[in-house]
Amino acid sequence: MAVTDVSRKALAQSKLPPWAWDAWRIGSSAVVTLLGLLALTFFMGRMLPIDPVIAIVGEQADASTYDMVYKQLGLDKPLYVQFGYFMRDMMSGNFGNALFTGNKVSDDLMRVFPATIELATIAITIGVSFGVPIGVLAAVYRGSPIDHFARILGLLGYSVPTFWSGLMGLVLFYAVLGWVSGPGRLDVFYIDVVDRVTGLMLIDAAIAGEWEVWRNVFSHIILPASILSFNAMAFISRLTRSFMLAQLSQEYILAARVKGLSKWEVIRKHAFRNIAVQLVTVISLAYVILLEGAVVTETVFAWPGFGRYLVSGLLAGDMNAVLACVLIVGTLFITINLFCDLLYRILDPRTR
């Protein structure tokens, strides 16, 4: 409320159009948030008792080699100076080199992030396709076997460790049944067959018209995506159910029914439309969480994705890589929040 008051006042004084004010407000808060995030990550990361020099020179290196690399990395400078250097380079679009891969961080991210986007997008698609209908059905048939099934599914989705479900999934669908391909993004036969355009292999294969490769990529991605989607599905179906229950107990539902609308028409046209806004938030959130990468799934399925990259960077004390990753995650969250804000305005007439 306070913000709106201030905004009105500022608006009145500055005579700026409303969108400009909004843009400034959102932009500045995004920058402040990201700066804070980077600073916090940097200082916390540097306080971890992990020595990035060892990762480079090896554990058996002598002190002079060690000192040389220590200086090369600028670790002899005070922390705030190191942070200053990082910010300066970052402003010019240079994230520096990742110590633990030896590559430019930006090159690394161009490689690992598409792998995660592809996995997360398919996972969220599966999660939504199953989670939303299950949630709706569970609410409509509350207390019925469907509801119980949804609840058990939700419980499993939350509590089964991905490590276990991933390996079991591999054992069953890959080793025993042979329905899907094993770890990795591609069979060895197909490596380097398709040119890299987007880094999303399904799309790259489609662009090249290599449908055999496409099928192979799909058979590699479907299992990890399904395992990942399980958790998202549990989250989405549980919340869909409770949003839906809240709507179904409202009087307008009864009124609509009394007017003579069929049960499913009421659910579809009235109840579901009303929970759409909330659902968008939940789904976006689930998507961002998937985009952050899933270390365990990526490990089990040998998926060269963002999650493992971030964690390897952290374990090697490689702040260049970690900060770039944090920047991406932060930007994602802010963007998704913004996107939800905008969607609200479109979907919910009251916010206009």
Next chain:
Amino acid sequence: MRRLLAPSLILAATLAATPPAGAATPNDTLVMAWNLDALITLDPAQIAEVNGNDIMRNVCDRLVAFDMKDSSKLVPELAESWSVSADGLTLTFKLRKDIKFPSGKAATAHDAVWSLKRAIHLNFGNAANLTEWGFSAAKADEQFKAVDDHTIEIKLDKPYPPGLILSAAFTANVASVLNKETGEKNAKTTDGKSDYGNAWFKTQSDCVGPYRVRTWNANDVVIIEQTDNYWGKKPGLRRVLIRHIPESGSQRLALEKADIDVARLLNSDDLKGLASNKDVHIEQTLMHGFTYLAFNASDPILSNPKVRLAFRYLIDYEGLGKTIMAYRGAPRGSLVPIGAFGALDEKAGLPFKLDLDAAKKAMVEGGYPNGFQKKLILSANTPNPDLAQHVQANAAKIGIKLDLEQMADANLFTKMRGREFEVGLIGWGAGYPDAHSMVSRHAQNPDNRPEAKLAQYPTWRSAWADPKVNEMAAQAMMERDSAKRIAMYHELQKHMLENGPMAYMFQTIRPIAIRKEVKDFAIAPFKVAYETARK
């Protein structure tokens, strides 16, 4: 609802329609699974970890190689012969005349000399393979000389036993012959210092060898392929593909499904599971590395040799070797690994067994009949926690209370290197199969002062030095009579068994699981020869 159900149904249908995954790897390719997390460079002058070392030994030949059947013996590789002057101060290599780079350009002594000097000037950790023998950036131009296209003359500062210096320096990564032209063309200069093409060689190769690097996607895959113009025998398989599969269970499944030919990172449980699989053979190689307990001798209690001796009796070498350490390590108490020049034999190298009475007796003799309390730091990776708990349980029986603290490897190394520990459970790998490799680091300590910061010496980390041992090691190193040299190392090892600052527990085993389709895959401690494998 129908609108929502439709995509789900389509998805389910696609899922069901996905064809079964094809098994078996290409006939001309060796597919190997490993954990490539640590791989950060393919530059022979820079490689400091096991993956890069393993791969580049198949990409770049060395001047001299270890005999694949007996690593303590040397065989010619790029150098067809060598000789040492009468005073022992000049080492001359005769290079093969038929060696070429993958492009077809002849490789000469000038390339070899450039490569050696390059390693010294770049001064990465590997430079120590040369600087340790008196070579230095300042004197490199006089020390390494190309007399003609096929002759290299090397000036030594001392008359080292030829076997020792050849094994320590001229089989190593730094003794690869890189293409000087490529290196100079791609060199980048920053602040007036050349990188000798380091940025280029990090991800690519141009050296004399059976394979060349074709692709490296970090944390994903390394592909090497056969080179044309190679002087030696053509590799049995055209390509070797090393896939990053960081999880043991996933590797095992892929191996059983024949999606990979070789698995390099299997844990004990998965190896035990594979032992009964007729399609898979597990090759165990005794490596030149150790798992050991290190004691900090700056601690008044742990400085007592009797106390350290007591710990050696607290380890059930045999029992652990069959259980926790199955496929991981073989019992070994002496600091020189079996297979190295000068090593004590199996029996003399392990005079200890789990013996609480002997441990107790040593504690009484050391003056601590009622025990004490100390902290044991260790890596959180398996099998270290299990090993540490074993030691902890046995120590408790003679009154020693050990508090365990697990941590990430990087953290453990930092603490050990900084002398910030009481007891540490850690590993070490010897660089070459000569007793001197271990003795120079695990027995000798040139300067024990804290400010010397000799963190590359585990003896210094343990704040332990013994002038007598330093003297014995120095003499053994320079002894040019092999039989005498062996006897000296035996005596030194026996002395260390009783007095040293470490309690060695296991000599590392490297298990490699190989599918039966792969034949003739030659494996030795210092080289896994991809080029010998065929299908």
